[in-house]
Amino acid sequence: MLVMKSYRKELWFNTNTRRAFVNITHQVESCIHESGIKEGMILINAMHITASVFINDDESGLHHDFEVWLEKIAPEKPYSQYHHNGGEDNADAHLKRQVMGREAVVAITDGKLDLGPWEQIFYGEFDGKRNKRVLVKIIGE
Amino acid sequence: MLVMKSYRKELWFNTNTRRAFVNITHQVESCIHESGIKEGMILINAMHITASVFINDDESGLHHDFEVWLEKIAPEKPYSQYHHNGGEDNADAHLKRQVMGREAVVAITDGKLDLGPWEQIFYGEFDGKRNKRVLVKIIGE
Amino acid sequence: MLVMKSYRKELWFNTNTRRAFVNITHQVESCIHESGIKEGMILINAMHITASVFINDDESGLHHDFEVWLEKIAPEKPYSQYHHNGGEDNADAHLKRQVMGREAVVAITDGKLDLGPWEQIFYGEFDGKRNKRVLVKIIGE
Numbered sequence: 001m002l003v004m005k006s007y008r009k010e011l012w013f014n015t016n017t018r019r020a021f022v023n024i025t026h027q028v029e030s031c032i033h034e035s036g037i038k039e040g041m042i043l044i045n046a047m048h049i050t051a052s053v054f055i056n057d058d059e060s061g062l063h064h065d066f067e068v069w070l071e072k073i074a075p076e077k078p079y080s081q082y083h084h085n086g087g088e089d090n091a092d093a094h095l096k097r098q099v100m101g102r103e104a105v106v107a108i109t110d111g112k113l114d115l116g117p118w119e120q121i122f123y124g125e126f127d128g129k130r131n132k133r134v135l136v137k138i139i140g141e
Numbered sequence: 142m143l144v145m146k147s148y149r150k151e152l153w154f155n156t157n158t159r160r161a162f163v164n165i166t167h168q169v170e171s172c173i174h175e176s177g178i179k180e181g182m183i184l185i186n187a188m189h190i191t192a193s194v195f196i197n198d199d200e201s202g203l204h205h206d207f208e209v210w211l212e213k214i215a216p217e218k219p220y221s222q223y224h225h226n227g228g229e230d231n232a233d234a235h236l237k238r239q240v241m242g243r244e245a246v247v248a249i250t251d252g253k254l255d256l257g258p259w260e261q262i263f264y265g266e267f268d269g270k271r272n273k274r275v276l277v278k279i280i281g282e
Numbered sequence: 283m284l285v286m287k288s289y290r291k292e293l294w295f296n297t298n299t300r301r302a303f304v305n306i307t308h309q310v311e312s313c314i315h316e317s318g319i320k321e322g323m324i325l326i327n328a329m330h331i332t333a334s335v336f337i338n339d340d341e342s343g344l345h346h347d348f349e350v351w352l353e354k355i356a357p358e359k360p361y362s363q364y365h366h367n368g369g370e371d372n373a374d375a376h377l378k379r380q381v382m383g384r385e386a387v388v389a390i391t392d393g394k395l396d397l398g399p400w401e402q403i404f405y406g407e408f409d410g411k412r413n414k415r416v417l418v419k420i421i422g423e
Binding site: 002004006008029042043045046047048049054073075082083084086087091094095097098101102103105133135139 | 144172174180181182195196197198201202203205206207210214217228240242245246247248250255256258259260278281282
């Protein structure tokens with residue numbers, strides 16, 4: 001018999017480049033440890049609509065491939081191709097974020113992230129160089 | 142110490158056009174209010190496989206950009222390009238929905254949707270002009 | 283008043299082909315039955331980063347369309363187009379998995395998957411011919 005607990009934390013990021021992939025797995029693990037929750041689910045989501053949280057491989061060649069591929073299917077320039085870019089220049093970032101996703105939901109088992117052997121959690125930034133947040137919410141016991 | 146509660150509701154839509162983006166944030170907030178749940182998670186998912194629930198910006202220029210972009214990467218016509226279109230004409234809608242996603246999971250904190258400043262929840266219709274549903278499920282306390 | 287329970291199971295797959303879509307809806311239903319959980323949420327996620335869990339239609343024409351479409355937007359060959367393919371040949375599988383998604387979260391109501399009429403749960407394999415896993419985690423009551 002388990003009784004529900006909850007936990008909330010914001011993680012802050014400010015990347016040097018417009019686009020970046022940041023491995024946040026250890027930060028998320030720290031949240032679970034801090035929460036004391038042993039069984040449940042954790043939601044990790046970008047709080048901004050030009051960024052992603054996603055799970056994939058921590059391999060620099062692959063991250064290069066993501067960058068090239070996202071630029072092919074949702075190119076940054078020319079800015080004039082997008083209606084959203086009247087007063088903005090980040091329409092492509094909204095599109096890229098849809099491909100990569102807003103959030104990851106991960107199981108917590110025995111007080112740990114229940115991930116496969118190569119699964120790592122990333123913050124995907126598509127319109128950076130400013131302060132942006134990721135929300136971590138845990139429910140469980 | 143929290144004890145778990147749950148809540149379920151269906152939201153109905155019937156758009157005038159084949160494709161549409163409908164801001165459902167207020168309807169989802171009403172569900173949370175009705176549920177009385179203060180801490181937990183809310184799942185909002187399309188119950189149809191040619192529609193999406195996703196989170197992005199409520200800006201008409203961007204919605205135009207989504208429409209143009211989705212038509213570029215998964216065009217509606219010619220219908221004959223898709224095997225699914227033997228007796229149907231909506232294969233493109235199944236593809237578009239994969240790009241935009243089926244569901245959003247959002248944290249509930251202090252009885253409210255725990256969203257970033259520009260996050261709004263949308264129903265994305267890709268094969269409309271008929272009654273279709275979104276499921277809202279909340280678990281928490 | 284509900285008190286939280288949790289359940290965990292791994293499902294194993296080994297497809298004959300590099301790419302495949304496997305309907306796992308019945309296996310997921312069996313997990314819910316086994317768990318005894320009547321109200322809650324179920325997370326079903328690929329534990330590998332070259333595979334997906336997604337919800338769409340169980341229609342062979344559509345699955346053919348997915349295969350053709352994913353090859354168009356993230357082609358397998360030439361392998362040399364991807365930096366990840368130094369010692370690997372599966373960069374395309376990492377990209378395809380981002381389009382199709384890692385996980386599905388589904389409501390459980392009255393002890394059943396709370397799905398729309400045509401929603402079916404699939405394991406999407408993009409780099410198969412070996413043992414790979416899907417995680418099923420349920421929390422609820």
